[in-house]
Amino acid sequence: GAVVSQHPSRVICKSGTSVKIECRSLDFQATTMFWYRQFPKKSLMLMATSNEGSKATYEQGVEKDKFLINHASLTLSTLTVTSAHPEDSSFYICSIHSGLAGAYEQYFGPGTRLTVT
Amino acid sequence: GDSVTQMEGPVTLSEEAFLTINCTYTATGYPSLFWYVQYPGEGLQLLLKATKADDKGSNKGFEATYRKETTSFHLEKGSVQVSDSAVYFCALTTGRGSQGNLIFGKGTKLSVKP
Numbered sequence: 133g134a135v136v137s138q139h140p141s142r143v144i145c146k147s148g149t150s151v152k153i154e155c156r157s158l159d160f161q162a163t164t165m166f167w168y169r170q171f172p173k174k175s176l177m178l179m180a181t182s183n184e185g186s187k188a189t190y191e192q193g194v195e196k197d198k199f200l201i202n203h204a205s206l207t208l209s210t211l212t213v214t215s216a217h218p219e220d221s222s223f224y225i226c227s228i229h230s231g232l233a234g235a236y237e238q239y240f241g242p243g244t245r246l247t248v249t
Numbered sequence: 250g251d252s253v254t255q256m257e258g259p260v261t262l263s264e265e266a267f268l269t270i271n272c273t274y275t276a277t278g279y280p281s282l283f284w285y286v287q288y289p290g291e292g293l294q295l296l297l298k299a300t301k302a303d304d305k306g307s308n309k310g311f312e313a314t315y316r317k318e319t320t321s322f323h324l325e326k327g328s329v330q331v332s333d334s335a336v337y338f339c340a341l342t343t344g345r346g347s348q349g350n351l352i353f354g355k356g357t358k359l360s361v362k363p
Contacts (some may be wrong), residue, residue, distance in 0.1 A: 136292065166350055175253075175355040176293075176338070225292065227351075238351060240285075240293040 134160035136228055138241035145216055146249055153211045153244045155226030161206035162228035166238065167199075170223040182209045216248040251276040255339045255354035262329055262361050270324040270357045272313075272339035280341040282306075282315055282322040283351070287336045296324075296337070329361045 135158040145151050155165060163184050168176040180201050182188045188201035198220075200212040213220055223245050227238040255272040262268060274280065284296040284306070297306030302317035311326045322339060339354040 138292075173355070175353040176351075178350050178352075181350060227293075237283075237295055237298070239295075242290075242292040 134158075134162075134228060134239040136226065136239050136241040138224075138226060138244050140244060141242060142245045142247075144247045144249060147217055148215055150212055150214045151216055151246060153213070153224055153226075153246070155209045155211070155228075155241050157207045157228045157239075160228065160239070162209075163206065164229040165203055165209040166227045166229065167201060167209075167211050168225045168227065170225055170243070176225060179211075213246065216246070218248045221246055221248045251280070251341065251343060251352050253339050253341055253352055253354035255337075255357055257355075257357070258336075259358040259360055262359070264331055264361055264363050265328045266361075268324070268326040268329045268333075268359070270337055270339075270359070272322045272324065272354060274320050274322065274339075274341050276320075276341055276343055278343045280343045282313070283340045283342075284311070284313055284322070284324050285338040285340060285353075287338065287356070289335070293338065329359070331361045331363055334359055334361045 137156045139154045165182040167179045170176045179194045180188045180190045182201045182203040184203045190196045203209040223243050225243040227240045229238050252275045281300040283298045285293040286296045287293045297308040299306040299315035305314045313322050313324045336356045336358045338356045340351045342351050
């Protein structure tokens with residue numbers, strides 16, 4: 133399967149600052165990338181779908197002005213958590229999708245642990 | 250809406266024991282079903298999948314059969330190893346074309362003791 137990296141793997145920031153998380157597809161051109169949030173002992177929650185060259189589609193309840201997504205190329209998508217608060221502390225995971233009809237597999241990055249103090 | 254329910258963990262087994270992790274789903278249309286595994290410190294990896302009723306997905310000794318009549322996709326393995334210790338997620342998608350966003354269950358943590 134495709135290899136997906138995320139950077140950083142772990143970040144600690146102060147309240148009010150912004151944090152950027154990168155998701156890279158290392159060996160595959162990803163037309164679609166997904167951003168998930170995983171709470172402790174809970175499922176992954178889809179935050180948004182990012183399509184290369186167009187605006188991201190956010191799930192209901194996810195603030196697009198707070199979680200800025202940029203999918204500038206077929207190998208890179210970024211998630212910026214703006215004006216972070218302690219409740220934004222979580223595990224953020226990206227995945228890529230081939231975009232091929234009938235191919236539903238997603239390939240996941242290793243995740244980024246965000247802690248807001 | 251669409252949803253996935255899987256058995257609560259954690260599940261603790263001895264090596265070579267039989268494993269079953271139950272998963273049931275609710276979905277409109279005809280979903281594709283998946284099991285993903287997350288090893289400690291790593292990202293999710295696709296373990297197996299089934300795209301239509303009665304399909305059996307299998308990989309690394311794990312199996313799951315798409316049962317439309319019971320809306321289930323239970324994961325089984327005949328003899329677990331310590332290296333199988335991980336969190337297992339059942340998931341579905343009803344996506345078509347390029348929008349294949351996944352709906353996950355809450356995950357089941359498996360610990361296998363030597």
